Amino acid sequence: MILLPSLRTACPRCHRLTTRLSSSTVYLRDIREYSTGESSNGEIASEHYEQDFTDIAGELKRRKRKADSKRRQYGNTFVDHILVTVRGGKGGSGAAALTASVRGPSAPSGGNGGSGGSVYLTTSPSLSSLTTLKKRVIGGQGASGSGSFKHGKRGEDVLITVPVGTVVRELKREGEEERTLREEDELGLNKEERRKRKWQRWLITHPSAGGEVSIEEYQDAENLLKKEGKWINKTPTFEQLSPIELDLDKPLNPKEPILLSLGGQGGLGNPFFNSPRLASKGFLPPTQTFEFELKLLSDVGLVGFPNSGKSTLLRSLTGRKAEIAGYEFTTLNPQIGVVRVFEDGNWSGSLGLNEKIEESWITREEEELARLLGDELPQPVSPLHQANGAKGKVERIRFTLSDNPGLLPLASQNVGLGHSFLRSIERSPVLIYVLDLTKPSPAEDLEVLKGELEAYKSGLSGRANIVVLNKGDGVNEEQGKFKVEQIRQRLGDNGDVVVVSGKYGLGVDRLVDLLVGRVERAREERKLEIEEKEKMKARGKRGGFGLRL
């Protein structure tokens, strides 16, 4: 079965053999056409295939190798949980410079250090993984001040971009001061030594300044810094300043990112201390450890075994170019597409006549081959958004649909892409099972999927009450009816069964109708839930409830 699309790929003309869909299976018809060498337009001679067949076999092997290596290479790239160390940039030091004067003694002229860059957080709708996140994010360091009152440049701000649906928790915060104090405790230093070390940490002396800086001078400088609020003794701990906890369940305004770590203040030049030889160092902000956890958000989540056609369905429904191929775990990252439904019943992903969803690598190979053979390029599948001339229509509802990596038995125990997958579907209020109708027993597959969802989180399987039987074009009527009946019996009144062919866009109209109903209901329930919570909060504030009890 898998061979066939590849054979068609190898000959760019062959794929046009399958133009119309009848009730019999497409695969069977293709195979017949292939084996007899007949075609609807009679253009292709059987010789042509035979000639190329050995190459095709080689080609298939090559592709399998490529696919395997892709899986090995990218198998773990979907990141939905990561610990990141964040620190604002260190402030630049102030300068202890002197300007020679003809009339009197040299005057202090050191510029201030630039402040360090801060680390901000924002969301991006185009991201669906935390893969791009670095484990260590440090704001740019401020430049030091220099002579002739030249102030140092400010350090660059750094922006961390995460997908919508990311939960951020601050786990640890430690400032340099705490670290040194701890070290000093361990070293058992006396008071005098500690005082000296403290000043050395905070202040710098002009290299040419003769003699030791006196204790009084240091003390005056410390007092001055304290007076200006520039002496930060300790980093506020979790107790003093509660840890950052964010649930980015809505996109953030790109112009208003969230501050995670403020850059350090720049040091002050010697004019501030009115001293020829003392300036202050820039502040080193505390180091924070954040946990980032991604829980993707979409109205509808597709749940199914690998290869059941989830990505094809996503493309068919939303037009999003998800990767599709005839092997398992093609999709390694969850992907989100948008379905726009219009007042006239049409929706944005509707396929045009005679259109079908191509496997992405096949499309690519076809183009490559056609180019090599000097042929006309095959017509690309027209952008689905335009297929039905969505322009000028009144939109009724818009919802998001997420395609997820395939679920395997034991996923709830983190096998396959296990928890990554389950974490991302957890938040979709509507879940649909996608089953492959060409498989021997879709009804049993459904039970396994349900079991896995339930094992991961009790009650989750109940959220999925639409069963999509995909690849309806791949079975004959008798088999199809039998399998559908089996599923209907198991499901009883607890859901709807829809037979579709994602690839050919058949039956998806009914699916969209059902989804619209479910999404509207889920949104209504959510609204009521929020209203109820608000009411409870208001009651709590007035004290009515609590006091009477």
Ligand SMILES: Nc1nc2c(ncn2[C@@H]2O[C@H](COP(=O)(O)OP(=O)(O)OP(=O)(O)O)[C@@H](O)[C@H]2O)c(=O)[nH]1
């Ligand atoms: N005949 C037929 N083939 C289909 C249909 N839908 C998908 N396919 C084929 O099934 C294979 C798998 O499709 P995908 O959409 O990549 O499946 P998936 O569930 O996303 O797979 P994973 O990403 O591995 O979990 C591809 O070869 C598709 O062309 C369909 O309706 N009919």
Ligand SMILES: [Mg+2]
């Ligand atoms: Mg997929």
